[in-house]
Amino acid sequence: MLGKTLGVPLFQESAVKVAMVCAGFTAGEADQLRKSMATFKFTGGVSRFQTKLIDGMVNKGYSREFAEKTFKQLEGFGSYGFPESHAASFALIAYASCFIKCHYPEAFAAALMNSLPMGFYAPAQIIGDAQKHGVEVRPISVAHSRWDCTLEEIPGTDRHAIRLGMRQVAGLAAADVARIVVARIERPFESVDDVWRRSEVPSEALVQLAEADAFRPAFGLERRDALWAIKALRDEPLPLFVAAAAREERAVAEQQEPEVVLRQMTEGHNVVEDYAHVGLTLRAHPISFLRRDLTARRIVTCADAMNARDKSWLCVAGLVLVRQKPGSAKGVMFITLEDETGIANIVVWPSLFEKRRRVVLGASMMAIQGKIQREGDVVHLIARQLEDLSGDLSALADRDTEFKNPSGRGDEFAHGSPGGGDARDRPKSIPEAREIYVRDLHIDTLKVKSRNFQ
Template sequence: DKLVSGMVANGYEQAFAERTFSQLEGFGSYGFPESHAASFALIAYASSWLKCHHPDVFCAALLNAQPMGFYAPAQIVRDARDHGVEIRPVCVNASRWDCTLEPAHDESRFAVRLGLRMVKGIANCHVATLIAARANHPFTSVDDLWRRAGIPTAALVQMAEADAFLPSLKLARRDALWAIKALRDEALPLFAAVANRSDQPVSELQEPVVALKPLTGGGEVVEDYTHLGLSLRSHPVAYLRDELRHQKIIPCDQLMSARDGKFLETAGIVLVRQRPGSAKGVMFITIEDETGIANLVIWPNLYEKQRRIILSSGMIAVYGQVQREGEVVHLIAHRLADMSAALASIGGREAVFPISRGHGDGAKSGGGSDPRETLGRAPRDIFVPDRHIDGIKVKTRDFR
């Protein structure tokens, strides 16, 4: 009555007003319920407020809720650091299972300590045993941790590969792995008996000190991504910047500040691929380098021409035209190139770079009406079957 009488009072015909109400009534039986809209608005507002005022808490909460959401942990951590949050590495003496908050130099916020849950393959039960054994008495060496915690050496290897011995024990990744090689799952009876009668740990073996060749900076980043899914050292693309600059490929931040209509070329790791059903075949890709992110628009004809590169590349270079609408900037792609080989080269290996993809990665999980997009395997297995399986793989979040 309120709608119809109000429309009539404003000059609309009675029949038109009743027909309008009938259409709204029909939509109301299956459309968005008001309660759903209200609850979603509240969640969106609360999340935005938390990210604005407490980005440290927001970052830790998102990492502890994985797997979830649109972005992978590497992007969550990068965004938090861009907003001034200090991120501290995984540590055998400081990390718990979940990511935690620690006092920071800036008293207005906390630092986020990455939890051992970030270490790929490690079991929760082994971490719980380690934390209980650690209590208020930090571990002093690999041998001390192994003897007191009593967890399998395989778990120690997983933590060493994630560089968890470096922050407190000052033991680099290779040195920690070398020390673990001398251990086994059960102590030798004689040494175990001596250790039980002494406050000081007794080494299982007395080996000469070996100076191992350190990994290159790029190699460290490769190992970080392989075993943690992210790196606090440097962005992978930073190691390729000189080469990209020589090819006149600009960073993403320069793209985002370029004038409307300008043609240029940029490159980055593929984070997200989306091809929503309502977009009439248009694909949207988000890429990232050490300076930030850039958003690409791929028209259907280009998608068909370069489909293999679009769906299988861990890193791409794109030449196109800038489209600017206020603060919203896109690059309309005209030409794409696969740069996965260059990305793999930063660690000195001929293998794909292991970048974590999100759960929305259409190139990983498939989706859409195109039967070619129902992918039961990772893109590497479909398009490039001869690549090594021990390398780095970029996991993007794709919606198609």
């Protein structure tokens, strides 16, 4: 009867068969048993069938011990069992998804990005996973991107790269993207002014694209250069030059702004802007800019933590990706942290959660000290202490991959000694926290959206 599933009741139909064949249930009674098992955790209705099923199996010649064991097995199965048709449909989708992810990872990642917002994973995680599997990801570009993420051929190979779509730009309207795509069909854009003039999108849309760094792949313009060029535009061109520009089909010399050399953002500042306006970055991971400081505080990487020996005590830090508090976990919180080396799985017991609720629920970046628990390939860090490091991200905009060491003592750099370097390169001082001042709300703080499942 259960030979198809090797004696294990995997489907709801299995419970119905056992009840009818082994215990003499009618079809209606067996269906009521199935429905009760599916909701027994909430209603407890399955208990009313226990005596009938056990007695029915005993009357059919089964031992009482076997009958009771069978009932317990069916009772436990009820909380996760599916009808066979549903299970088969889900299995087909899962198999097809795994096949596509294995053999066509670029198409799989692009499809997920175009389906957002959805599911468990944020855009940065989807793109990060694709990159780890060898997929080339190209940035948003006004000269190449469409609304959706698309695939671009990689010359000399049969592989494709993902071109991020302009749908990722915060606040950008689909109608403005459509105007840009249509305008570049005739010929490629030549400048920011050319994009604005031919697409006829408002300057606000161009500002959103510039903040997302969409002009750098197209024209080699850094964020500040693109924003400076947009400042010279008007939503209505100056009448004096309209006729000349229309005749030449391009901006005339009188409309060109003189070149200005601007001080560019640091790499760390660019990462902050990427997260703020795109939701992900193709540059270095934010934690990599803080690694030197973290190492000095004996905070290990996520990869080192997950490879540590069982029962090791250590401290790990990372961006908070996911917070989960399943109803069946009896108040236990599961947190996923990420740094430049990977992810770490954290377990927070209810007592610690209640003590540090504000940190657990509000921090964008956390340091967690605890003990490693390893069971086979499953590794968790059991949290004992939590620290909110969101404030460490507030100075990220002033950091670069290589720190510029001052010639004087460390405090002299902060206080402006003669050998302290360019004052613009010095990290901004952060005032001490007060009740009316929340460090997490610093204007340059990296905003990372985590997924909370409670």
